[in-house]
Amino acid sequence: MRASRFHLATLKETPVDAEIVSHQLMLRAGMIRRHAAGIYSWLPLGLRILRKVEQIVREEMDRAGALELLMPSFQPAELWQESGRWDQFGPELLRLRDRHQRDACIGPTHEEIITDIFRREVNSYRQLPVNFYQIQTKFRDEIRPRFGVMRSREFIMKDAYSFDLDKDAMQRAYDIMDQAYVSIFDRFGLDYRAVSADSGAIGGSTSQEFHVLADSGEDAIAFSDQGDFAANIETVEALPPSSERAAPNAAMETVDTPAMRTIDDLATGLGVSARQCLKTLIAEAEDGGLVALVLRGDHELNVLKAERLEGVASPLRLAQREQIVEVLGNDIGSLGPIGLEIPVFVDHSAAQLNDFVCGANQEDRHLVNANWGRDCAEPASVDIRNVTEGDPSPDGKGQLRILRGIEVGHIFQLGQKYSESMQATVLDEQGKAVYPYMGCYGIGVTRVVAAAIEQNHDDSGIIWPDALAPFQLAICPINYHKSEQVKQAADDFYHSCRQQGLEVFLDDRALRPGVMFSDMELIGVPHRVVFSERGLKQQQFEYKGRRDDSAQDLSLDDLDGFLQQLFPGQCRAD
RNA sequence: CGGAGUGUGGCGCAGCCUGGUAGCGCACCUGUCUCGGGGUCAGGGGGUCGCAGGUUCGAAUCCUGCCUCUCCGACCA
Secondary structure, three states: OOHHHOOOOOOOOOOOOOOOOHHHHHHHHEEEEEEOOEEEOOOOOHHHHHHHHHHHHHHHHHHHHOOOOOOOEEEEEHHHHHHHHHHHHHOOOOEEOOOOOOOEEEEEOOOHHHOOOOHHHOEEHHOOOOOEEEEEEEEEOOOOOHHHHOOOOOOEEEEEEEEEOHHHHHHHHHHHHHHHHHHHHHHHHOOOOEEEEOOOOEEEEEEEEEEEOOOOOOOOEEEEOOOOHHHHHHHOOOOOOOOOOOOOOOOEEEEEOOOOOHHHHHHHHHHHOOHHEEEEEEEEOOOOEEEEEEEEEOOEEEHHHHHHOOEOOOOOOOOOOHHHHHHHHOOOOOOOOOHHHHHHEEEHHHHHHEEEEEEEEOOOEEEEEEEEEEOOOOOEEEEEEEOOOOEOOOOOEEEEEEEEEEEEEEEEEEEEEHHHHOOOEEEEOOEEEEEEEEEEEEHHHHHHHHHHHHHEEEEEEOOOOHHOOOOOOOEEOOOOOOHHHHHHHHOOOOOOOOHHHOEEEEEEOOOOHHHHHHHHHOOOEEEEEEEEHHHHOOOOEEEEOOOOOOOEOOOOOOHHHHHHHHHHOOOOOO
């Protein structure tokens, strides 16, 4: 590709609304442009990268035996009513009516459609196993789209659906997809982790997420420093402390704590550590009342664990301040478990404390040296917190480390949820109609692009892994339009690269070198070659890898050898 | 959804308080001198000032309504 024929649309300034680096760089590099909240066009440069991701996904899915098809975005309501999700799905489902007043939606996912296809097309166990997939646009009407294509309303997803006769076969299909995902993410060249996960709204049991590691990731993942254990932090069990609780050392006292409303205020004001304090959260109960959730001051509540507790409303809703004041007769900021008249759930770690600090349930007062068993009833302790760095791994091997990740893939075992609700059956060997077991497997194709940038960039711009780069190699001739010699060398090299099947970008714009260099760095081309009069005089050209600190001068005599070394397996040695 | 902002050439912004017919930087076009890290100088094109209504001799500016987009939002209890 010649720059003069390509729409290179780089921006010098960073658009003010882009918060995260991948969004900023995608805009600056001219990959995407926004039309409305969470709605983007992919410009030619961005599309090249998107297609790279798609192609790798497609090749590995095909290799794993999945069959590509294409389903509609516009989906009739009847199918969603059959599965029951027309009512279950919230406002994220974009609903609309056609001219005949028929209800429909723009698909946020395709379980209903694929099940409809399956029940019409597949009738016999002899046709199983089967796994259909597509790479297609989804629409989810997010409350608050942000971070560019990381959380957009319209996005491209690869979604696959497997159908099997029984659970064991479903497990085999799932394992094959697990392997395919490993191959896919390996080929992307990204640093990633597969972790076990909660299956959320899609339903089903076993599920695993694939996260691209990046400090800016929205999810926390916990993994053992010694074993294979790795999971999304929201699912990880916090083991109860192994040691006995220490005995009380001092009598409980009430102290004035004016204007100390947060754990930090309290710890600083009283000169104790946050882990010696209790944090008392008030949530709504199933019966409309309130419950208290008590944690150590330095711990965070795990919402999934809390809403699974008997008597706690699910989904979890933290109580409104007004309701707390009305029912408990006391404002937030000085609540504690001692003397509370509502059900109290105490986290294992909080129940382990002795001589702790907690709210006195009186305005601006706290208790110090409070003790379970002595100053109030012995609590029934539960696991309601997020694990933290250094906690023991639930599999008993080593300690937990915590990293941040961006969820780009998720694989589920769905079981018979959709085949039953939508009456999709096949005949088994006995000629009996049975509900097949399904699995579903997603990859956020657009999100992979953003995640790759989030993980690989520097002050100059994007640094694509080779497999995703829009161009493999950039040629920057200096004075292309003035020097016949430079033009000749650059053109020759360009043609020879193209003959070898390389995706090469020749910057033939009449620009100063600084502009060319910064553009090529911004859009993240992994390799750069420079031709100049100065170098040609000495029979040399210059090479710099995107991550290299400085360039090196190489001999013109061995351009072909250079290419073979740079792109082994792709260039002919002729 | 609740709260806070915002809307002026493609992008980033000033002008608004104190009404007088729109300006700056980047980008773009022409020419010029430069030519190995986002250059110089000169000239130029491009704007229904979010939309609708109102006040006024006169509205980007004041008033009313609507819309858009952005940010923040319950681990502080």
